[in-house]
Amino acid sequence: xxxxxxxxxxxxxxxxxxxxxxxxxxxxxxxxxxxxxxxxxxxxxxxxxxxxxxxxxxxxxxxxxxxxxxxxxxxxxxxxxxxxxxxxxxxxxxxxxxxxxxxxxxxxxxxxxxxxxxxxxxxxxxxxxxxxxxxxxxxxxxxxxxxxxxxxxxxxxxxxxxxxxxxxxxxxxxxxxxxxxxxxxxxxxxxxxxxxxxxxxxxxxxxxxxxxxxxxxxxxxxxxxxxxxxxxxxxxxxxxxxxxxxxxxxxxxxxxxxxxxxxxxxxxxxxxxxxxxxxxxxxxxxxxxxxxxxxxxxxxxxxxxxxxxxxxxxxxxxxxxxxxxxxxxxxxxxxxxxxxxxxxxxxxxxxxxxxxxxxxxxxxxxxxxxxxxxxxxxxxxxxxxxxxxxxxxxxxxxxxxxxxxxxxxxxxxxxxxxxxxxxxxxxxxxxxxxxxxxxxxxxxxxxxxxxxxxxxxxxxxxxxxxxxxxxxxxxxxxxxxxxxxxxxxxxxxxxxxxxxxxxxxxxxxxxxxxxxxxxxxxxxxxxxxxxxxxxxxxxxxxxxxxxxxxxxxxxxxxxxxxxxxxx
Amino acid sequence: xxxxxxxxxxxxxxxxxxxxxxxxxxxxxxxxxxxxxxxxxxxxxxxxxxxxxxxxxxxxxxxxxxxxxxxxxxxxxxxxxxxxxxxxxxxxxxxxxxxxxxxxxxxxxxxxxxxxxxxxxxxxxxxxxxxxxxxxxxxxxxxxxxxxxxxxxxxxxxxxxxxxxxxxxxxxxxxxxxxxxxxxxxxxxxxxxxxx
Numbered sequence: 001x002x003x004x005x006x007x008x009x010x011x012x013x014x015x016x017x018x019x020x021x022x023x024x025x026x027x028x029x030x031x032x033x034x035x036x037x038x039x040x041x042x043x044x045x046x047x048x049x050x051x052x053x054x055x056x057x058x059x060x061x062x063x064x065x066x067x068x069x070x071x072x073x074x075x076x077x078x079x080x081x082x083x084x085x086x087x088x089x090x091x092x093x094x095x096x097x098x099x100x101x102x103x104x105x106x107x108x109x110x111x112x113x114x115x116x117x118x119x120x121x122x123x124x125x126x127x128x129x130x131x132x133x134x135x136x137x138x139x140x141x142x143x144x145x146x147x148x149x150x151x152x153x154x155x156x157x158x159x160x161x162x163x164x165x166x167x168x169x170x171x172x173x174x175x176x177x178x179x180x181x182x183x184x185x186x187x188x189x190x191x192x193x194x195x196x197x198x199x200x201x202x203x204x205x206x207x208x209x210x211x212x213x214x215x216x217x218x219x220x221x222x223x224x225x226x227x228x229x230x231x232x233x234x235x236x237x238x239x240x241x242x243x244x245x246x247x248x249x250x251x252x253x254x255x256x257x258x259x260x261x262x263x264x265x266x267x268x269x270x271x272x273x274x275x276x277x278x279x280x281x282x283x284x285x286x287x288x289x290x291x292x293x294x295x296x297x298x299x300x301x302x303x304x305x306x307x308x309x310x311x312x313x314x315x316x317x318x319x320x321x322x323x324x325x326x327x328x329x330x331x332x333x334x335x336x337x338x339x340x341x342x343x344x345x346x347x348x349x350x351x352x353x354x355x356x357x358x359x360x361x362x363x364x365x366x367x368x369x370x371x372x373x374x375x376x377x378x379x380x381x382x383x384x385x386x387x388x389x390x391x392x393x394x395x396x397x398x399x400x401x402x403x404x405x406x407x408x409x410x411x412x413x414x415x416x417x418x419x420x421x422x423x424x425x426x427x428x429x430x431x432x433x434x435x436x437x438x439x440x441x442x443x444x445x446x447x448x449x450x451x452x453x454x455x456x457x458x459x460x461x462x463x464x465x466x467x468x469x470x471x472x473x474x475x476x477x478x479x480x481x482x483x484x485x486x487x488x489x490x491x492x493x494x495x496x497x498x499x500x501x502x503x504x505x506x507x508x509x510x511x512x513x514x515x516x517x518x519x520x521x522x523x524x525x526x527x528x529x530x531x532x533x534x535x536x537x538x539x540x541x542x543x544x545x546x547x548x549x550x551x552x553x554x555x556x557x558x559x560x561x562x563x564x565x566x567x
Numbered sequence: 568x569x570x571x572x573x574x575x576x577x578x579x580x581x582x583x584x585x586x587x588x589x590x591x592x593x594x595x596x597x598x599x600x601x602x603x604x605x606x607x608x609x610x611x612x613x614x615x616x617x618x619x620x621x622x623x624x625x626x627x628x629x630x631x632x633x634x635x636x637x638x639x640x641x642x643x644x645x646x647x648x649x650x651x652x653x654x655x656x657x658x659x660x661x662x663x664x665x666x667x668x669x670x671x672x673x674x675x676x677x678x679x680x681x682x683x684x685x686x687x688x689x690x691x692x693x694x695x696x697x698x699x700x701x702x703x704x705x706x707x708x709x710x711x712x713x714x715x716x717x718x719x720x721x722x723x724x725x726x727x728x729x730x731x732x733x734x735x736x737x738x739x740x741x742x743x744x745x746x747x748x749x750x751x752x753x754x755x756x757x758x759x760x761x762x763x
Binding site (some may be wrong): 055076077126134135139171196197205217220224225226240241246253256319321322334359474565 | 568571574576577579580585589590591592594598599603605609610613622626628630631633640648649651653654655657659661662673688690691692693695698701735739740744
């Protein structure tokens with residue numbers, strides 16, 4: 001570990017904290033449906049979209065209608081992408097002449113991008129046409145992110161409203177977030193990326209004769225436009241197989257730094273928006289403090305392990321930290337930081353290969369996803385996931401002092417706690433259940449590249465990433481098979497919507513309640529005591545379930561590594 | 568529930584099409600137009616031409632294995648530095664395959680001795696398989712071999728490397744590194760001058 005590395009981490013956290021309030025205030029304006037300066041330009045587009053699709057944005061929806069409209073929209077989007085991928089061979093903008101993809105790959109990819117997972121069973125540059133990337137995939141990067149933020153708004157309204165039967169209008173929330181936040185930011189961001197060296201062209205590839213006289217063909221395409229929303233929307237699906245490690249996606253240390261910031265920017269802003277929505281910004285800061293504490297511990301462990309390197313290679317006469325699967329321009333500090341950011345948020349973009357991390361260095365990304373990606377988390381999904389833990393935390397605190405728990409002015413009763421537990425239980429049930437199936441079936445065991453405990457970790461990571469809607473991988477796993485495409489597709493759908501539905505039910509139930517003013521007997525939900533309790537609940541409830549699986553995978557791998565055992 | 572579903576059909580269908588046009592077609596095409604107009608070199612891959620032939624991109628790595636050039640890192644992209652198959656090795660820390668590969672690569676650097684260990688990046692595969700850089704130590708490690716193969720003074724080659732080291736921006740953004748495409752072109756340029 002170097003001073004320079006810690007300076008990078010400190011600068012990252014410092015800039016993030018400075019971004020929290022301005023981003024949060026902008027989001028708050030959209031949450032309230034207020035006019036922004038951008039309405040002058042994009043207002044007509046918004047109104048035109050509503051008119052053509054017969055939407056009245058002022059018509060409020062109850063939680064059931066909000067959920068049904070959101071679900072049907074997402075289902076349509078998935079069908080649309082399935083069709084684009086299957087018909088790829090017949091559609092234009094296909095300079096390298098790729099055929100349509102297989103049924104199982106199209107299913108997996110359509111679900112993957114609809115659910116904001118962006119798990120990729122394919123290699124972009126050798127499978128997908130420019131049109132598929134733009135029309136089939138990049139639209140999801142916008143709309144799955146906008147859906148996530150809309151859902152967070154709906155839950156905020158549940159806390160903020162009193163005796164109400166509605167939680168907002170899905171179409172208005174989703175459209176405003178797309179038009180007044182994601183699209184304008186992405187245009188600026190993409191221009192910055194192009195200026196930095198990220199290609200933006202409709203050409204498919206270019207032939208190079210290298211200095212040694214060898215033929216090299218470089219894949220090109222409309223990369224920058226996709227890269228921008230891939231990061232901002234915590235999607236993570238790369239244009240190329242190597243994702244943000246590819247020089248054309250992430251050419252230098254500055255683009256890398258901006259990419260890391262853009263993964264977290266909207267997520268941290270939403271904690272502030274929540275505070276504003278419930279009338280006390282300290283509620284938002286308390287949540288952010290708990291998130292950052294868990295985050296910094298993760299960064300420290302991964303950075304330390306990667307910098308220490310692999311003793312098996314040291315014994316051969318290799319000096320230095322673990323550089324397998326890392327790029328020289330990023331080095332160890334920026335690779336370790338990126339890996340923790342991308343898995344704390346549900347992004348899943350990678351600038352280094354997690355599969356080749358040291359055993360414990362690679363365990364932190366895995367554990368981050370298992371916690372439910374509530375450490376900042378995916379746009380929208382992070383904060384609503386964290387608020388589920390907050391509901392459990394006030395419930396536990398209420399049990400300890402023997403009172404009905406309250407949170408930001410709302411009584412938390414049996415219905416909310418049951419629904420929160422239901423949503424949180426989805427993660428371990430599906431991750432561990434499916435990992436177990438894959439670990440004992442022939443089709444499952446055909447997947448891993450590595451042998452020994454590391455091979456098991458590859459399987460565990462895949463299902464964790466799918467259910468958590470992360471999308472990063474221990475990419476040695478061969479996942480483009482009917483077994484994995486099918487299982488992982490189902491896992492991603494469950495991991496997204498089986499959490500959203502109970503969460504929206506909580507929003508509806510909270511909105512109907514009256515306001516409970518804070519009294520001397522209320523458990524304070526702003527100070528360090530509360531932040532500590534939140535961290536404890538996230539680690540115990542979210543993390544403890546996975547401990548045995550981690551012992552079988554990364555911990556066993558680590559013990560083998562320090563004893564020089566290979567597989 | 569059924570009325571909820573019925574009321575969702577038209578908006579879901581129409582919004583899917585409208586957003587597909589806006590985000591899937593208009594947005595990337597508009598950026599392609601603007602990008603090509605403002606930053607044509609970068610938007611097309613930062614390519615370098617020698618007369619009419621494209622000889623490389625300044626930001627994408629190519630394979631160097633000849634003794635006359637500074638070697639690039641091992642690559643898992645296709646058969647090595649394949650621009651259509653970017654990839655890391657994905658070998659884990661306890662992989663026997665990793666151990667065997669590193670052993671074999673160390674053997675090609677005959678100067679490796681216990682008191683002169685090989686810099687880590689020189690014998691590990693990058694994440695993309697297209698890494699354009701190696702670290703300064705990995706470049707200095709190869710100076711003697713390159714000088715011998717080219718019949719140059721080691722001192723001259725060493726100062727060429729020193730002049731090619733790029734430093735982190737503001738002291739913390741990025742790592743000290745050497746761009747191999749640039750360094751090896753500089754070597755060729757000196758060779759061409761001496762041949763004249």
